[in-house]
Amino acid sequence: MVQSSKKIQGVPEPTIRRMPSYLAFAEGLLRKGQQFVSSTQIANYMNIDPTQVTKDLSYTTIVGKTRVGYEVKALVDVLSEFLGFTIMDNAFLVGAGSLGSALLHDSGLSHFGLNIVAAFDVNSSTIGKKFNDIEVFHIDQFRDLSQEMNVVMGIITVPAENAQTVADLMVAWGIKAIWNFTPARIKVPEDIIVQNTTLYSNLAIIFNKLHNDRKEVL
Amino acid sequence: MVQSSKKIQGVPEPTIRRMPSYLAFAEGLLRKGQQFVSSTQIANYMNIDPTQVTKDLSYTTIVGKTRVGYEVKALVDVLSEFLGFTIMDNAFLVGAGSLGSALLHDSGLSHFGLNIVAAFDVNSSTIGKKFNDIEVFHIDQFRDLSQEMNVVMGIITVPAENAQTVADLMVAWGIKAIWNFTPARIKVPEDIIVQNTTLYSNLAIIFNKLHNDRKEVL
């Protein structure tokens, strides 16, 4: 694949995927008042190898104490910081349908550094509504608002066939990253970050295991 | 990690994750009336390497034609079959809140072989409601219904702190696979299949790229 010439060997993607779960676990421990947590404990919770945990955490600045583990409070702080959950990024959501409105409702997103400032749709019956204090505007107002607010991310939750149209619009108005929930793959300029989140991939994995287990009667 | 003694080297998980997108693309081509599709075309759509596509498809029974590619209709059939989307599996959903009701609304799931037969909640204001013809029952009715219908999958969309309680309940009533949308990791017997779908992982990946790009001004 043709990539931008130099690719600064960053943090492995699987590592980044696991980190929000480490964080969620650590936050739980913090609430319960636990002061230290070992890689063994985290690994047990996650159902992975303990060395995987230490290796993952070695990408951050945290240092553990032999025979004790990591300080829970420090772990929460370091992971939040590392994952970029302490910086608030503004986002627009386009397609305030069933999935879109669920995302608007989700306060977890703002907890993790994503601030959805407005939603857009074309369906007149949803325009003007508010979900969790986020108002739904007509898509034509996209232009004006994106310039006013400092919006870096666009969330696409329209039907798959409209994904490209919406993506083009987002690119045109200077959005830097797109979180695409449709099964469609969108074409955007190279410098735009795209994250596809296809729930059906997860379904496929469950089915694969489920149906294989059925055959595997031995 | 301690795994069940023999692990029949199956299809790579990354491959399975890509397949639903191949399928969605092929279905689109089929609707447009295109008869053949090459790995190059698929790869271009997916933004991956063409040999990745041929390698992935080599796990299925389809055979391509040199200089022509794969027959679109056959590709759709083979992938649907391979991914288990032609077998209908029954599922229960627990937690008919914002995410839960979005999933109930989503007809994509039934298109991909998942038939949500009933939903459960504890909130009296949602009990009795219907989403997309799927009724919401009180969680206490879980027992009776799971025995009547042949339900193999449980979908968890309750707040994270209640995930384990719900999982225990699902296990107790003979469910084989759990699709967990909460950030919490649940503990279940070894033979139960668990698929965690944490949207915040995707968010972490976007932020990582977005914030790195900001620094990487060179």
Added chain:
DNA sequence: TTCCATTAAAGAAAAATTTCTCTAATGATT
């Protein structure tokens, strides 16, 4: 105090996944 078991961390090894290379086939072009 002495010993022991548990732990983080670093590096090596193994395993999994992706990318590259080559070959043979074949439709299209000259």
Added chain:
DNA sequence: AATCATTAGAGAAATTTTTCTTTAATGGAA
């Protein structure tokens, strides 16, 4: 008819990710 360019597919190589091994540290038990 001959040539060319594109393709699937197989196997090798490279890369990435996970797991294993070793070392050193240290809190708690004897």
